[in-house]
Amino acid sequence: MKVMIIGAAGMVGRKLTTALVGTETLAGRVISRLDLVDVIAPETPDASGIEVTATAADISDPAVAAKLIENRPDMIFHLAAIVSGEAELDFEKGYAINLDGTRYLFEAIRHASTEEPYCPRFVFTSSIAVFGAPFPDRIGDEFFQTPRTSYGTQKAIGELLLSDYSRRGFLDGVGIRLPTICIRPGKPNKAASGFFSSILREPLVGQEAVLPVDADVRHWHASPRAAVGFLLHAAELDTAELGARRNLNMPGLSATVAEQIEALRRVAGDKAVSLIRHEPDPMITEIVSGWARDFDASRAIALGFKAETSFDEIIRIHIDDELGGHLPD
Amino acid sequence: MKVMIIGAAGMVGRKLTTALVGTETLAGRVISRLDLVDVIAPETPDASGIEVTATAADISDPAVAAKLIENRPDMIFHLAAIVSGEAELDFEKGYAINLDGTRYLFEAIRHASTEEPYCPRFVFTSSIAVFGAPFPDRIGDEFFQTPRTSYGTQKAIGELLLSDYSRRGFLDGVGIRLPTICIRPGKPNKAASGFFSSILREPLVGQEAVLPVDADVRHWHASPRAAVGFLLHAAELDTAELGARRNLNMPGLSATVAEQIEALRRVAGDKAVSLIRHEPDPMITEIVSGWARDFDASRAIALGFKAETSFDEIIRIHIDDELGGHLPD
Numbered sequence: 001m002k003v004m005i006i007g008a009a010g011m012v013g014r015k016l017t018t019a020l021v022g023t024e025t026l027a028g029r030v031i032s033r034l035d036l037v038d039v040i041a042p043e044t045p046d047a048s049g050i051e052v053t054a055t056a057a058d059i060s061d062p063a064v065a066a067k068l069i070e071n072r073p074d075m076i077f078h079l080a081a082i083v084s085g086e087a088e089l090d091f092e093k094g095y096a097i098n099l100d101g102t103r104y105l106f107e108a109i110r111h112a113s114t115e116e117p118y119c120p121r122f123v124f125t126s127s128i129a130v131f132g133a134p135f136p137d138r139i140g141d142e143f144f145q146t147p148r149t150s151y152g153t154q155k156a157i158g159e160l161l162l163s164d165y166s167r168r169g170f171l172d173g174v175g176i177r178l179p180t181i182c183i184r185p186g187k188p189n190k191a192a193s194g195f196f197s198s199i200l201r202e203p204l205v206g207q208e209a210v211l212p213v214d215a216d217v218r219h220w221h222a223s224p225r226a227a228v229g230f231l232l233h234a235a236e237l238d239t240a241e242l243g244a245r246r247n248l249n250m251p252g253l254s255a256t257v258a259e260q261i262e263a264l265r266r267v268a269g270d271k272a273v274s275l276i277r278h279e280p281d282p283m284i285t286e287i288v289s290g291w292a293r294d295f296d297a298s299r300a301i302a303l304g305f306k307a308e309t310s311f312d313e314i315i316r317i318h319i320d321d322e323l324g325g326h327l328p329d
Numbered sequence: 330m331k332v333m334i335i336g337a338a339g340m341v342g343r344k345l346t347t348a349l350v351g352t353e354t355l356a357g358r359v360i361s362r363l364d365l366v367d368v369i370a371p372e373t374p375d376a377s378g379i380e381v382t383a384t385a386a387d388i389s390d391p392a393v394a395a396k397l398i399e400n401r402p403d404m405i406f407h408l409a410a411i412v413s414g415e416a417e418l419d420f421e422k423g424y425a426i427n428l429d430g431t432r433y434l435f436e437a438i439r440h441a442s443t444e445e446p447y448c449p450r451f452v453f454t455s456s457i458a459v460f461g462a463p464f465p466d467r468i469g470d471e472f473f474q475t476p477r478t479s480y481g482t483q484k485a486i487g488e489l490l491l492s493d494y495s496r497r498g499f500l501d502g503v504g505i506r507l508p509t510i511c512i513r514p515g516k517p518n519k520a521a522s523g524f525f526s527s528i529l530r531e532p533l534v535g536q537e538a539v540l541p542v543d544a545d546v547r548h549w550h551a552s553p554r555a556a557v558g559f560l561l562h563a564a565e566l567d568t569a570e571l572g573a574r575r576n577l578n579m580p581g582l583s584a585t586v587a588e589q590i591e592a593l594r595r596v597a598g599d600k601a602v603s604l605i606r607h608e609p610d611p612m613i614t615e616i617v618s619g620w621a622r623d624f625d626a627s628r629a630i631a632l633g634f635k636a637e638t639s640f641d642e643i644i645r646i647h648i649d650d651e652l653g654g655h656l657p658d
Binding site for chain 2: 091132141142143144145146147148150153156157160161163164167168244245
């Protein structure tokens with residue numbers, strides 16, 4: 001099986017790469033080739049049995065997609081995107097990458113499929129940003145798409161194209177709407193959602209973190225490990241079970257900031273919790289108030305997608321995967 | 330006020346033109362200019378006080394949109410589309426007109442609005458084809474968009490772009506999802522939905538009509554007069570009331586074929602009804618079984634959109650508007 005990851009240099013892309021190189025199989029087939037693509041060439045992992053390539057490519061260039069799929073990958077993970085904040089600041093860049101770039105990939109596959117039998121599985125990472133407030137307390141599987149950002153708009157359009165190209169038989173698409181990934185490894189960043197991770201990640205290693213919202217703020221989370229699990233399951237599931245509805249809300253954990261903090265206390269003690277400094281930020285509070293708080297992801301759960309069920313588990317996964325299995329002394 | 334109708338040569342476009350030329354005002358302002366655009370040059374109506382232009386233009390040509398809006402219309406009605414059946418048969422043509430053509434218009438307006446203050450009202454005719462079976466008995470205002478045709482996909486994407494361009498302040502969009510228009514004037518056509526009109530239209534003038542489905546089939550209707558009313562109301566309403574949700578299910582009348590036939594009997598008698606010949610067509614029956622049957626269009630109704638409440642009324646409107654006010658002797 002030939003596998004391609006577009007957006008392989010990102011956090012989830014790197015973890016997915018590591019997982020595939022580790023198992024060397026996907027959907028019961030041996031991985032013979034792994035093409036890693038991103039706007040900068042992704043790092044190439046050690047993988048004795050797999051031919052690995054790393055390519056720097058700008059998917060907003062109309063000529064690129066046909067070249068990318070020249071080797072006819074059987075499985076394409078499309079994770080590449082201009083993130084929410086940047087797509088909001090740079091209207092044209094967001095549409096160029098998130099809409100046109102995605103559509104060029106679909107079109108290249110369609111053209112290939114008219115030349116020879118070709119219908120790759122195409123796993124598309126979408127986002128809960130396809131939904132916009134006001135929300136019901138729990139968003140169900142049939143709630144309408146009314147994004148309130150250009151990023152969410154572009155993802156919702158990608159989903160619609162994915163469905164139509166799948167229905168037409170050009171590709172075999174699965175769109176997965178990821179929860180906010182928590183705990184995101186790495187340095188603090190300026191994303192409005194960054195504090196959900198940093199209020200846990202920094203105290204776990206003895207550093208201070210700022211909480212810019214009230215503790216009763218509720219949000220929708222899944223770990224990086226769960227995100228990789230979603231991608232692998234989307235690659236392996238029987239799409240006949242999806243019918244015409246190719247886009248799915250992934251399961252996750254709905255939790256308040258207070259619940260996150262209590263989980264931190266149970267795992268790392270009062271001292272860790274004392275490193276969280278509450279500095280209300282009206283702008284971040286306002287942004288976050290427009291975000292989804294909870295989902296009833298029944299359909300994805302019935303299809304076998306799995307997420308964490310407690311923040312203790314999410315914190316322990318971070319300790320296992322990022323801190324070598326234990327808190328620093 | 331400068332008004333543009335794109336898709337002015339179609340049935341609804343012609344009726345909208347007639348209405349505007351009749352009132353000479355829109356949203357309380359005098360219409361000074363009316364630009365009629367279609368793939369073939371629309372007929373120019375007599376209109377003494379209004380400067381009327383008729384232009385043949387292919388909106389799938391990227392250079393066309395900027396030219397069309399050179400005079401900065403204050404009000405744009407975008408009705409142009411490749412219809413459902415053709416968009417399904419010709420994948421590329423459907424996307425070229427319904428997606429790219431619509432996006433080029435939005436982009437031309439955005440570019441214009443960055444040069445000078447410009448934010449036209451943009452009324453976009455969408456369709457209940459943005460929804461796909463399985464449906465609830467009544468589709469509510471927050472039901473998700475899962476089109477099962479390329480046409481429905483293209484309309485759903487147009488809606489998303491309309492919302493995002495409105496949110497960004499490039500234009501002031503209102504998307505209206507029209508019910509099936511009944512009674513469509515003119516000759517019988519091969520559209521799968523054609524019989525909903527022809528089983529009334531033909532018997533009203535003493536001609537036979539074929540009913541290809543069972544009489545218990547339920548569907549969602551509004552008259553051509555109601556459709557023009559929706560467009561005018563969308564042009565005039567205060568979009569502050571819409572908030573971020575710019576796309577609306579229009580009100581309509583949910584009726585079974587049997588209810589249509591009983592209305593025909595009340596208005597035109599048993600003899601008219603006897604002209605309907607039941608010839609079940611499995612293909613049409615199958616297609617129609619995937620269509621929406623009923624909507625709870627509360628939001629549009631609260632915003633002042635109005636449709637018919639009985640098929641007697643729909644038939645009488647046809648008699649008034651198409652048959653000179655009375656049945657032929």
